[in-house]
Structure formats: C-alpha cells, structure tokens
Amino acid sequence: NTLDLIKTSRQDSASIDISSIPMDDSLTFDLFCRADTIGVFQLESSGMKRLVSNMQPSVFGDIVAILALYRPGPLGSGMVKDYVECKHGRKRVIYPHPLMTDILRETYGVLVYQEQIIQGVQVLAGFSLGQADLLRRAIGKKTPEVLAEQRLQFVEGCLKNPEFVEKCPKSSTPEEKANEIFDTINYFSGYGFNKSHSVAYGLISYQTAFLKAHYPVQLMAALFNGSINNQDNVISYISECKAMGVNVLPPDVNHSAKTFTVAPTGFRISVRTISHFEHDFCGTSPEKETVPEEWIEPLRNSMKILKNHDFKEEAEFLEIFAQNTESLSGELNTLNSKVNIAIFDLKSPFSAWLRREARIEVIRFGLNAVKNVGSKAVDAILKVRNEHGQLTDFMEFMKKVDLKEVNKRMIETLVKCGAFDSLHENRSQLFAAIDSAFHLSQEFHRAEEPLQDSMFELMDAGDAEATITQLEFPEVRNWPKRERLNQEKMALGFYVSGHPLDSYVSEIKILATTTSKMKEGLLAEKDKVSLVGIVVNNTVRLNQSNEKFAIVTLEDTQGTIEFPVFASVYEKVGELLESDDPLLISGRVNYRDEEVGMFVDNVHRLSELRETEAKSMLIKIGAESLNHESVSLLRKTLQKYSGDKPFTFSVQTPEAVSVIITPEERINITSTLIEELEEILPHQTLEFGYPSLKNFR
Structure with missing residues (x-):
C-alpha cells in the first residue's frame, strides 16, 4: 500500500523497487539511532524503541540481532546488556574459545542465534550437521539423561580436536574448558533464536524504516x-x-x-x-x-x-x-x-x-472511515465528484447526490466530521440547515420529474432551480473548538483536527509521568504514576458490599488504557469520571494476569487545577495571525477577564524572531477565557506558569 x-x-x-534499496542508507540508520520507529515493523513498542536507542544500529546485522534479543529470556539474562556494551566498546569482547571467534564476531561474543550453536559444536567438537541438530534439540527438551549423553559426546569431540586443545587458555584444562562451553551453550540455547527468521523479519523492519525515512507521509x-x-x-x-x-x-x-x-x-x-x-x-x-x-x-x-x-x-x-x-x-x-x-x-x-x-x-482521511456512512453512500458521493468535478456549495451537493443512498443521518455525520468544510466552514450553521436542505433538494428533484403537475411547469427551469436551491442558513456561531472535536470523535472514532489535550501542554509536561503506553509493561509493580487523559468509557458496578466501583477506559494521545477505580476512591471522584474533561489520574502500577493497569489514588480535573494553580500565562502566536480585527477582539476579551495574574505575548515573525510583549494589565485565568482565546486565535499556543503543580502528581 x-x-x-x-x-x-x-x-x-521514479518507481521504488523495495527489493533493491541500499542496505546501508544513512537516513535509515539515522532514523534507527533516533529510535524513530513508530510504524516500523516489529520495532514500535516502548521497550523495543529503548533497545534500538541503546543499540544505535549501524549495520543491518544489528537490526537482525535486536529482533532476536528482544524476548523475555535474553532481556532477563543479561545477554542484551552484554551485546550493547560490547558493541560500543564499553566492555571487552570475550569469546568462549578462539575457534568461535569467526562465528560470534557479528554478535560481539554473545550466543544469539541457534545457527551459531550448530556451527560452534561442528567447529569445536567435530559434530556433523545431523549431530549438531540432535544436540540443539536435546538441549531444548532439557532431558537430564539425554543432556548427559550429549555432554559426554561434546567433551570427547573437543578433546579429540587438536586445534581445540592447542588453543585452549592456560587458565583451565581442555576438559574443563569443554565442559564450560557446553554449560554456556546449554544456558544460551534456551534463548537462541532462529537467525533465518530474524533476518526475514529484519528485512521488513529495514524496508519500512527506509520508507519512513524517505517517504514518511506515504508510509x-x-x-x-x-x-x-x-x-x-x-x-x-x-x-x-x-x-x-x-x-x-x-x-x-x-x-x-x-x-x-x-x-x-x-x-x-x-x-x-x-x-x-x-x-x-x-x-x-x-x-x-x-x-x-x-x-x-x-x-x-x-x-x-x-x-x-x-x-x-x-x-x-x-x-x-x-x-x-x-x-x-x-x-x-x-x-x-x-x-x-x-x-x-x-x-x-x-x-x-x-x-x-x-x-x-x-x-x-478516507470516506470509508466515517461511521454510519456505508460503501454505497461513499460510491454515490464519489460518483457526483467524478461526473461534475469539485462542488462549490452545499446545495449543489444536495441536488446532485443520490439521496436514496445518502440519507439524513449520513449527512449529519459528514457535517460533524468536517467533510463539508470546503463548501461551508460553519459546521453548526450547516448542521442546523440540514432539514431545510433536504426539503429543498426533494422539491428540486420533484420539479425535474417529467409531466409534473405543479407550479414548476409554469416556471422557466432556471427560475425553478434558483427558487428551490436558495438555502438560508440560521445566524448561529460555529461550534466551539471542544464541541467540534467531540463531534469529530463521534463521527470518526478519533480526534483529527486537534485533541482536547492540546490545550494542556504545560500541565502534561509537569504532571504526566507516563502515558497509556504504560500497558506495554516497562514499569514495575507498585511504581507511582500519573497520567493525563479523557475518560471514554466508565462502567459502574456494585461490589460484594453493595458499594459502587468503576471500570474506566482512559484515552490520551498515545492510545487507551483500562483500570478499576475501587469503591473507596470512587466515592470521592465518581462525579469527575462522568465528565469528558481532561483529567489527571494518579495511582500505582498493578499487574493482573499479565495485564498492566493501575490502582487509582486520586483524580483531578485539569481545568480546575489551571484556575487555582496557574500564576501566569504566555501566549505564543505567529505574526500572520494578527490583524486589526483579531487584535481588537483580543484586547476586549482580555479586558473582560481582568484579574491579578500577568500574561505575556511571544509573537513569531516571518524571520523566525520572537518578539516578547508584556502588557501592564493583569488577567483572571479561567476556562471560558481559554475557550474564547482559542476561537479568536485558533493557531496560538498557551503556556502557564506553575510554581507548585508537581505537588498534585
């Protein structure tokens, strides 16, 4: 795709032949070294990104090794740490035996792949390929009697190999060294990964990383x-x-x-x-x-x-x-x-x-992504565009689309998600006019029917069309930003043109110690955590004592996470969980059946924390957004919220210079002020000064 x-x-x-891309592309390895791997096959999780960052891949073999090493066994055994430390020269590479140098050079002396074990026993003990595979399978089954027999054969084979005996270090006898190597193989083989599989996965990882480095939007x-x-x-x-x-x-x-x-x-x-x-x-x-x-x-x-x-x-x-x-x-x-x-x-x-x-x-976004708008409706919309080109106004769409396929509910959903913004920017106004638009459209189509015994027969066709298609929009303001976002979420399942948390960047930087990605399992049991998000599902139940508790799903900009809010806490915060306002949730990490969640200790509404704890406000804005009308409206709005807290403007000029303006006036920081500023200056960024907000984590 x-x-x-x-x-x-x-x-x-030029067309891309993905099978012929260079395997040493510097932009691709720069991407790996930044751990910029969201969307890269097998390398998206937080833990994998951390390993990629530590590894700093420089050759394709590093990607192959990462995929083989990122499993519970190697991560818990110290193998991964040894690999990384040796790769970066912070630890000396030690080979089990000089004869294994060529086999283990690519993995810095660490046994990573099953193929290395098979090669190793062939070189050290003279095993045939069949014998080596029998040893690999015996080690995998861990049967004591079979392992003892395989150990004996391995040690005997090593002692019969003159080169093995000759190159053994003087610190141990050849027999001791052979047993030591068998113990190493026995231990690491439980973690050994099939290299051919890792190479196959690694190739896809590299290809997707290459595409992200060179064609990020398409990927x-x-x-x-x-x-x-x-x-x-x-x-x-x-x-x-x-x-x-x-x-x-x-x-x-x-x-x-x-x-x-x-x-x-x-x-x-x-x-x-x-x-x-x-x-x-x-x-x-x-x-x-x-x-x-x-x-x-x-x-x-x-x-x-x-x-x-x-x-x-x-x-x-x-x-x-x-x-x-x-x-x-x-x-x-x-x-x-x-x-x-x-x-x-x-x-x-x-x-x-x-x-x-x-x-x-x-x-x-594709039209197929809109909820409640089926494939036949999408085909009808695209048919209009293919036959008539781009539309210029809403009534033109209503006249030309097949209303048998695109019904009122679908039109409402399309308005909510912004699908008609190119025809009419005020979604609230358009939504309020849908009934009238349907009525006029139906009248228009009736007028076009042959032998229609109506007043339209007395009219010129052009006059009839002009009369019918005059849609009057009610004088209503556009939905506020938050309502527009909520309507988008209802129509698409996602916030697209923005996110309610965008207004709380300052607070999130200070308060949030993790995100919904915590469910990937990188935090320890009982770690104290705070995350910021919006409750998207709140199921209230009764416990055995007939007390209310809730199962809550919280959404942030990274995904969703589910956790319980037990009765003792629910009694205090239950009302907050019913709102769709951004919340600060504090608690401790909890693992249950390998699922990561949290025990909630406290919940705060971010807007209330802002009103009580913010001591100053910084308004960042580009100079191109300022004109006489917006500046006048901005001045009146700030005067309306006169108070005791200072505010500052940081105006970005086209030359990328920031001009700082600090008025003498003071303001009262409230949620309604923020909402009005977002309407006046939709592309501004607000930051707030919080001397003591960390206390709420």
Whole structure:
C-alpha cells in the first residue's frame, strides 16, 4: 500500500523497487539511532524503541540481532546488556574459545542465534550437521539423561580436536574448558533464536524504516489504511504524524477518496529537506554528481534562509529559490547560469529532487472511515465528484447526490466530521440547515420529474432551480473548538483536527509521568504514576458490599488504557469520571494476569487545577495571525477577564524572531477565557506558569 501511495502521489518520482534499496542508507540508520520507529515493523513498542536507542544500529546485522534479543529470556539474562556494551566498546569482547571467534564476531561474543550453536559444536567438537541438530534439540527438551549423553559426546569431540586443545587458555584444562562451553551453550540455547527468521523479519523492519525515512507521509497513510479498526494504533499514528509535522486532515467530499490518501498542498524547505540535501549532495550519494560543486554552498545557504517559508505555487517557489541562490553566489541576472538550469528545468535531476523534497504533503482521511456512512453512500458521493468535478456549495451537493443512498443521518455525520468544510466552514450553521436542505433538494428533484403537475411547469427551469436551491442558513456561531472535536470523535472514532489535550501542554509536561503506553509493561509493580487523559468509557458496578466501583477506559494521545477505580476512591471522584474533561489520574502500577493497569489514588480535573494553580500565562502566536480585527477582539476579551495574574505575548515573525510583549494589565485565568482565546486565535499556543503543580502528581 505504501508503494502504491508513492506511485500515485509522487508521479514525478521514479518507481521504488523495495527489493533493491541500499542496505546501508544513512537516513535509515539515522532514523534507527533516533529510535524513530513508530510504524516500523516489529520495532514500535516502548521497550523495543529503548533497545534500538541503546543499540544505535549501524549495520543491518544489528537490526537482525535486536529482533532476536528482544524476548523475555535474553532481556532477563543479561545477554542484551552484554551485546550493547560490547558493541560500543564499553566492555571487552570475550569469546568462549578462539575457534568461535569467526562465528560470534557479528554478535560481539554473545550466543544469539541457534545457527551459531550448530556451527560452534561442528567447529569445536567435530559434530556433523545431523549431530549438531540432535544436540540443539536435546538441549531444548532439557532431558537430564539425554543432556548427559550429549555432554559426554561434546567433551570427547573437543578433546579429540587438536586445534581445540592447542588453543585452549592456560587458565583451565581442555576438559574443563569443554565442559564450560557446553554449560554456556546449554544456558544460551534456551534463548537462541532462529537467525533465518530474524533476518526475514529484519528485512521488513529495514524496508519500512527506509520508507519512513524517505517517504514518511506515504508510509503513515498506509499505516492508517491498515489500522482503521484498531483504535489504539490510529490514535498513536495521529500523534506520530503531529510529531513529524504531517497534517492529518478530516474527510472531505471534494477531496477524499475511499481510503486514506496523500495530497500536496504547497512547498516548504524544512529541517528534513536540509538533512536530505546533506545526505544526497554532500556525501557519497549518486545525486551528488547532478549539481556542480561550486553551487553546493549557495544552495545549502539558500535553503537555510528560506527554511519554514510556505509557498503555494511551484513556480513562485522555484523562482524565489533560484533568485536567492544566485544572490548568495554573486552571479546576479545570469538567466543561463547553471543554477537556473538546475532549478527551472523540470527535467533536471536537481529540480526533481527539490520539488520532491520540499513538497508539503498531507494525509486525508478516507470516506470509508466515517461511521454510519456505508460503501454505497461513499460510491454515490464519489460518483457526483467524478461526473461534475469539485462542488462549490452545499446545495449543489444536495441536488446532485443520490439521496436514496445518502440519507439524513449520513449527512449529519459528514457535517460533524468536517467533510463539508470546503463548501461551508460553519459546521453548526450547516448542521442546523440540514432539514431545510433536504426539503429543498426533494422539491428540486420533484420539479425535474417529467409531466409534473405543479407550479414548476409554469416556471422557466432556471427560475425553478434558483427558487428551490436558495438555502438560508440560521445566524448561529460555529461550534466551539471542544464541541467540534467531540463531534469529530463521534463521527470518526478519533480526534483529527486537534485533541482536547492540546490545550494542556504545560500541565502534561509537569504532571504526566507516563502515558497509556504504560500497558506495554516497562514499569514495575507498585511504581507511582500519573497520567493525563479523557475518560471514554466508565462502567459502574456494585461490589460484594453493595458499594459502587468503576471500570474506566482512559484515552490520551498515545492510545487507551483500562483500570478499576475501587469503591473507596470512587466515592470521592465518581462525579469527575462522568465528565469528558481532561483529567489527571494518579495511582500505582498493578499487574493482573499479565495485564498492566493501575490502582487509582486520586483524580483531578485539569481545568480546575489551571484556575487555582496557574500564576501566569504566555501566549505564543505567529505574526500572520494578527490583524486589526483579531487584535481588537483580543484586547476586549482580555479586558473582560481582568484579574491579578500577568500574561505575556511571544509573537513569531516571518524571520523566525520572537518578539516578547508584556502588557501592564493583569488577567483572571479561567476556562471560558481559554475557550474564547482559542476561537479568536485558533493557531496560538498557551503556556502557564506553575510554581507548585508537581505537588498534585
């Protein structure tokens, strides 16, 4: 699916042969070393990411070893620690015997694979392949009598091997050394993994990592398509896209396909673009030969200057980039210069590279992901678009779509998730007008029926259409941000255009010691933990004493986790668990039947903690969001909430300079103030000063 998305969204790129990608790609290994492995096959869990980070993979063999080592046996035996320490030279590599040096060199003296055991006993004791496999199976079964017999054969074989005897260290006799090696094999064979399996898995891990390093948007879209029925995965991938700077957009009747797709929205030189430039043109990549050496430095500097500037049109982007580069090189007005040829000639390798790497790509939800909208309804929507092109207003959609396939409930759901935003931005207004729209649409279709004995026969067809399709929208404000998000969640099962926790970044940084990922089992029993999230399911039951307790499912930006709230605590916090407000849940880790949960000690509503504990507020905003109207409205709003707490503006200019403004006025920090600020300045970031908030963990 990733390769298909690359083909459809990167039509100017060469097709990818995943079986022929370089196995030493530096961008891929950089990704591994950052443990940026969400979406990478077999390497997504918190524990696996920790091992990858510790390992700092530098060759494909490290990936193979990671997959073999990340199991309870090796993790608990010290093998993994030895491997990592030896790999990084912090511990001397010790081989059981000099004859095993070649066999164990790739794993730094650690027995990792079953194949190493088979090779080892062949080299040391002269076993045939069949004898070696019998030994492997005998060790696996752990039958004392059979093990004793195999030990005897192994020791005898070693003592008959002159090279084994000759190269034995003087600290022990050959017989002692042979028994010691058998003990080592016996111990580690219980943890040995089939290398061929690990290589096969490792290849898929490497391939998905390569795709994430070079085609991150396409890979993430493919992951969404494969995980739409797995809520935790989708939540995690939405969060990962946000961290990657990739926008995930709600469904849209004008733009969405059935499944998740990738769409270009403009051009921007990002940190990632510059990193790829260094990789492709300043290293040993074949791309390096496509640009004259003297242009490398001007191109690099031009990228740094234009970093994070957005361009809608390709022509404008290429023109400004070329002018900027020429200016830096001192070759002004040289229309036939090498850089102009490189940048403006769309067939040139560098131009293709630049347009590919600077292209802003977004992921668009597919219409199939919308709840209660079946495949026939999706087909009807796509049919309208295929036959009539992009729609311009809501009533045009209502006139042209088959309302036998797309019913009122489906339209309501599509409005809730933002699928009509490109036709009418005010979702609340549109939702309130659905009944009228259906009525007008039905009148329109009746008017089109032949031999209709009605007033429409007396009208010109154009007049009839104009009369019928005049939909009047009620004068209502758009849903507040939180309600829009809740409606999206109802329609899709996920928060897409934002998350209720986005408003609590300051609090989460201070208060949350873990996330829902704690269920992966990295924390110890009874560890004290605090996490922030929203209750999405709260099942209240009665215990044997007829007291209420609850089974709660909490969702954060990483997924969901379920835990009980026992009667003694439920009595105090039960009302909070009924709300959909972000909560701080504190307690201790609990393992039951290998499932990770927690014993809850306390629950706090984050909005209440903010109102009582926040001592100052910082408003971060881009200068492009400020105009006369927004500044005037902002001033009036802040004056309305006059109080005793200071606030500061940090305004980001187009030149990436932060201008700090500290007014003399003071405010009262309340939830309603925050809601109004989010409506006035939807792209702002609020941070709060908390001198003593840690006390609530």
